Amino acid sequence: MRSENLVSSLTASYRLSVASRVLAAILGGYMLSALTAFALAAFLPLSRSEASMTATLLSFLIYACAVIWVFTTRTAWRAWAGIIAPSLVLGGLVLIRHYTAGA
Amino acid sequence: MSLFPFALTYSGLAALCFATNRSHERVREVLKRDLSALQRHGLRALGWGALMVSLLMAAAHQGWPIGTVEWFGMLTACGVSFVLLLTYVPRLAAGLAVGLPLCAAVAGWIV
Amino acid sequence: MKEGFRQSMAWLHTWSGLVVGWILFAVFVTGTLSYFRPEISQWMRPELRDAHAEPGAVARVIPTLQQRAPDAQRWFIQPPTSREPVVRVSWTNSVADQANGRPRIERGNFDATTGAELQVRDTRGGEFLYRFHFELSMQPIWGRWVVGFCAMFMLVALISGVITHKKIFKDFFTFRPRKGQRSWLDAHNAIGVLALPYHLLITYTGLITLMFMYMPWGVTANYGSDTQTFFAEALDFAPEAAPANQPGTLTRLEPLLSAAARRWEGASPALITVHHPGDVNSRVELRRDHQDRLSHATQALVFEGVSGKLISAAGAEPAAAQTRNVLYGLHIANFSSPGLRWLFALSGLAGMLMVASGLVLWSVKRAPTFARTGRIPFGYRLVEILNIGVITGLPIAIAAYFWANRLLPAGLPERSTWEIRAFFLAWVLSLAAALFQPARTAWRTQFTFAAVLFASLPLLNALTTDAHLGITLAQGNWVYAGFDLTMFGLGAGFALIAWHAARAPKKAAKPRKTRAEPLMARAEAEQA
Numbered sequence: 199m200r201s202e203n204l205v206s207s208l209t210a211s212y213r214l215s216v217a218s219r220v221l222a223a224i225l226g227g228y229m230l231s232a233l234t235a236f237a238l239a240a241f242l243p244l245s246r247s248e249a250s251m252t253a254t255l256l257s258f259l260i261y262a263c264a265v266i267w268v269f270t271t272r273t274a275w276r277a278w279a280g281i282i283a284p285s286l287v288l289g290g291l292v293l294i295r296h297y298t299a300g301a
Numbered sequence: 302m303s304l305f306p307f308a309l310t311y312s313g314l315a316a317l318c319f320a321t322n323r324s325h326e327r328v329r330e331v332l333k334r335d336l337s338a339l340q341r342h343g344l345r346a347l348g349w350g351a352l353m354v355s356l357l358m359a360a361a362h363q364g365w366p367i368g369t370v371e372w373f374g375m376l377t378a379c380g381v382s383f384v385l386l387l388t389y390v391p392r393l394a395a396g397l398a399v400g401l402p403l404c405a406a407v408a409g410w411i412v
Numbered sequence: 413m414k415e416g417f418r419q420s421m422a423w424l425h426t427w428s429g430l431v432v433g434w435i436l437f438a439v440f441v442t443g444t445l446s447y448f449r450p451e452i453s454q455w456m457r458p459e460l461r462d463a464h465a466e467p468g469a470v471a472r473v474i475p476t477l478q479q480r481a482p483d484a485q486r487w488f489i490q491p492p493t494s495r496e497p498v499v500r501v502s503w504t505n506s507v508a509d510q511a512n513g514r515p516r517i518e519r520g521n522f523d524a525t526t527g528a529e530l531q532v533r534d535t536r537g538g539e540f541l542y543r544f545h546f547e548l549s550m551q552p553i554w555g556r557w558v559v560g561f562c563a564m565f566m567l568v569a570l571i572s573g574v575i576t577h578k579k580i581f582k583d584f585f586t587f588r589p590r591k592g593q594r595s596w597l598d599a600h601n602a603i604g605v606l607a608l609p610y611h612l613l614i615t616y617t618g619l620i621t622l623m624f625m626y627m628p629w630g631v632t633a634n635y636g637s638d639t640q641t642f643f644a645e646a647l648d649f650a651p652e653a654a655p656a657n658q659p660g661t662l663t664r665l666e667p668l669l670s671a672a673a674r675r676w677e678g679a680s681p682a683l684i685t686v687h688h689p690g691d692v693n694s695r696v697e698l699r700r701d702h703q704d705r706l707s708h709a710t711q712a713l714v715f716e717g718v719s720g721k722l723i724s725a726a727g728a729e730p731a732a733a734q735t736r737n738v739l740y741g742l743h744i745a746n747f748s749s750p751g752l753r754w755l756f757a758l759s760g761l762a763g764m765l766m767v768a769s770g771l772v773l774w775s776v777k778r779a780p781t782f783a784r785t786g787r788i789p790f791g792y793r794l795v796e797i798l799n800i801g802v803i804t805g806l807p808i809a810i811a812a813y814f815w816a817n818r819l820l821p822a823g824l825p826e827r828s829t830w831e832i833r834a835f836f837l838a839w840v841l842s843l844a845a846a847l848f849q850p851a852r853t854a855w856r857t858q859f860t861f862a863a864v865l866f867a868s869l870p871l872l873n874a875l876t877t878d879a880h881l882g883i884t885l886a887q888g889n890w891v892y893a894g895f896d897l898t899m900f901g902l903g904a905g906f907a908l909i910a911w912h913a914a915r916a917p918k919k920a921a922k923p924r925k926t927r928a929e930p931l932m933a934r935a936e937a938e939q940a
Contacts, residue, residue, distance in 0.1 A: 231627070232627065233629075235629040236629040236633040239633035244732070245645075246634045247642060247732075249633075249732075251630070251646050251730075251732035251733055251735075252630075254624065254627050254629075254630035254631065255620065255732065255736060257630065258619045258620075258623070259616075262567045262571055265564075266568060266571055266572060266575075269421070269423070270417055270420055
């Protein structure tokens with residue numbers, strides 16, 4: 199955000215950057231927290247129902263933190279990177295579990 | 302809920318305010334001069350102490366879950382009252398910090 | 413680096429708060445009112461003035477129900493309480509008789525002493541405000557998503573607000589009135605901080621109440637689409653029993669209730685669900701009242717309907733489920749202690765004042781710039797109109813709802829719908845008034861109107877019913893009397909605000925110097 203404030207607030211590139219962050223925060227953040235909920239539920243060493251419950255309870259906190267974080271990075275690209283990279287890792291873990299656990 | 306924890310919460314918040322806000326307009330009005338470092342530390346300790354005791358009293362009365370919730374509620378109620386009083390009638394706000402616990406103690410003793 | 417971080421948080425706080433601020437205000441107002449849903453529902457049914465909770469009420473209602481709703485899929489029976497001393501029942505019939513295929517929910521109020529159905533005016537009572545709180549009177553699914561979306565924005569606004577507030581403990585106690593923008597910022601900060609635990613708690617727990625809808629993925633990971641099993645394992649939701657489609661007689665309920673009381677250390681059920689009442693496979697499900705505890709856990713007991721045999725009892729609660737139940741209970745705040753409930757209501761009031769002051773602050777901050785240029789941008793005017801239309805309009809709409817309840821004739825078809833129409837009509841008119849008046853006049857006249865509407869409600873009550881202060885105070889009937897007195901209080905409160913809004917503001921001490929800076933950066937600098 200910092201570098202963007204130095205420029206006049208109404209240029210197209212500023213607006214685009216803000217829009218990009220908003221998307222990263224709202225949609226990207228949801229995707230990340232959904233994947234985290236899924237992964238936590240799958241991998242936490244608790245009973246099925248406990249793991250699902252815990253994962254769901256935590257997911258909103260993760261969503262909030264993700265949104266906050268998106269607006270602290272230096273550029274919008276970094277914001278997206280910070281959302282997509284963990285999502286890929288979590289998604290990967292989930293897929294591996296799905297295929298190794300059988301049907 | 303008895304009144305004593307309420308009074309303690311109010312006094313605790315008031316003490317903390319006066320201990321930590323040297324440059325606050327109203328605080329300066331009431332105190333007229335700066336407190337010494339010792340006085341500030343003492344007041345701060347008293348303030349936190351009062352808040353802790355009110356929490357313990359609330360928990361003793363209703364159990365920890367509901368007691369804690371009640372305590373937060375008292376913090377809000379007393380905080381709002383104190384801020385409003387401090388803004389408009391600062392000397393009364395300060396006076397209540399001493400007077401309320403006394404009144405509550407007396408009332409609790411009589412009733 | 414630190415300055416940039418706080419500036420970003422200030423920006424995030426402003427926009428996340430503004431975009432959903434009006435909906436959040438409505439959510440806070442209706443939510444706070446919902447703490448008193450039973451009392452509101454009672455007041456809106458003055459025919460029930462003398463009703464009182466009687467033990468054994470549920471058993472008396474069963475024969476009436478067997479005549480009134482013999483083909484129901486389920487009876488949901490809520491026993492009488494001191495706050496709402498009638499037996500409330502809702503049911504759905506197996507025939508889907510609505511256009512969208514969903515079964516129509518029927519409701520009835522039954523006398524606790526005789527079990528007969530009560531003839532009361534058709535009204536949704538406090539239930540309408542309660543539903544509005546999380547559904548906004550939209551289609552349930554859409555409404556809940558909108559409110560959930562706004563709740564997430566609120567959570568972000570709270571966290572970013574805390575981060576951006578440099579001197580949070582010092583400003584705890586700071587309120588400098590009559591200094592224009594400074595005062596609004598002080599008020600917004602003070603109210604926000606003083607009730608911060610509540611705001612954080614209520615926002616997070618609000619999300620928790622509908623968390624399986626917003627974030628089903630935790631359940632999907634371990635159960636796929638079989639959510640029934642998850643709910644049975646985690647929250648002891650009773651498994652469904654299909655009807656045998658053969659008639660069976662429902663057993664007497666008293667022994668079941670006694671068995672429950674023994675298990676629950678004397679606590680009584682808050683909800684009794686009879687599944688397939690006239691069927692041989694009927695079930696009676698008892699869910700515990702939790703007014704004396706924080707947790708919302710219902711510790712369900714399921715009995716066979718015909719034989720009265722206990723089929724299942726909730727086991728010990730695992731930790732995460734316990735956490736969820738406590739969080740849920742904290743949001744619903746259905747405490748038996750009136751003192752605690754009023755503390756929550758006070759905090760809810762702080763919440764709506766925090767949202768409102770934030771919305772007004774946004775306008776007040778930008779006003780001086782436009783005073784200079786003389787040209788008011790569309791965005792600013794839009795915010796101003798919405799501020800007036802929502803912050804004054806919603807209270808006016810609520811007062812109109814209560815007024816309609818007293819004025820509409822009892823026999824009017826679709827009466828409850830007309831009460832709700834009055835609510836929305838009043839709100840729309842308030843928005844229109846905001847549109848066509850200059851802002852300062854609009855604030856003053858709207859708040860004055862709200863004050864008049866609320867303060868005269870007890871008078872209207874006296875003119876139209878027997879449940880007015882003259883009688884209820886003498887009887888010690890605090891549900892009705894308390895409502896009327898609160899209306900007086902609200903009227904006085906709005907009058908005070910209207911008077912305050914009518915006073916000319918103090919002129920700013922120094923004229924602002926013109927600076928060629930982007931508006932946002934300047935706003936951030938003033939926040940720090």
